[in-house]
Amino acid sequence: MSDESLNIPASTRTPLASPRVVLPGRGAQWWSEAWRLFVAGVVPWLLIVVILVVLHVCLSLIPIVGHLASSVLTPVFVGGLMLGSRAADRGEALSVSHLFAGFSSHAGPLLVVGLLYTAFLIAILMIVAAILFMSFGAALLAQVFELQNPASAYPALGQMLYAVMVGVLLLLALILPLVMAVWFAPALVVLGGAAPWTAMKLSFSGCLKNFAPFLVYGLIGVVLAIVASIPLMLGWFVLGPVAIASVYTSYCDIFEDERREAD
Secondary structure, three states, X not given: OOHHHHOOOOOOEEEOOOOOOOOOOHHXXXXXXXXXXXXXXXXXXXXXXXXXXXXXXXXXXOOOHHHHHHHHXXXXXXXXXXXXXXXXXXXXXXXXXXXXXXXXXXXXXXXXXXXXXXXXXXXXXXXXXXXXXXXXXXXXHHHHHHOOOHHHHHHHHHHHHHHHHHHHHHHHHHHHHHHHHHHOHHXXXXXXXXOHHHHHHHHHHHHHHOHHHHHHHHHHHHHHHHHHHOOOOOOHHHHHHXXXXXXXXXXXXXXXXXXXXXX
């Protein structure tokens, strides 16, 4: 596939100025429509997932810098896969090259999305760590020393478990809005032509307005994740591509007019 074919036009649909609200049942349709895109190019999708996993594993081997790079680059890869999903939706051939298409067409805005996401993520982690330390720090240190005393071991472990649970809940509460802000951001950049910060605001709004369909989508996703994990995690080679394609199908449903433009 040539470089020109990777620079897919923004859309064959009409982008909406603001996200619309769809019916709850659409959450299930996003999965079925994503499956259609997957079966249209099974081999390229599988190769894309393998390459993406290998890239992230290699980056994770580099302390600190590798993890930061992985976080920053993820929206760029996702942006390319949104272009690939659009190609498959048009009946065109999906290629492994689509994984890197974001670097050639929208690298700047997608990297800004990645930088903003990473910066907010680091800030959230620091806030959670600070709150936990101020709330439980001294007590936890005392509990650690008390673990040497068998009589106080169980109460100490209980306090530590409580602190961990509070930390996890606090982390989830703060990260969820961030996930909502980046969920559609790459698609909005490469398909809708939105600026990075605008894309993140629109993404958050689209997720918030469509809580009900996302609830249906998420519940189905949990079931699919359990099923995919049973056969030695091998099912994720299928669920991974379908999940990526479902971001595209949900984007089209919420952010684009159903009316096709004339060719």
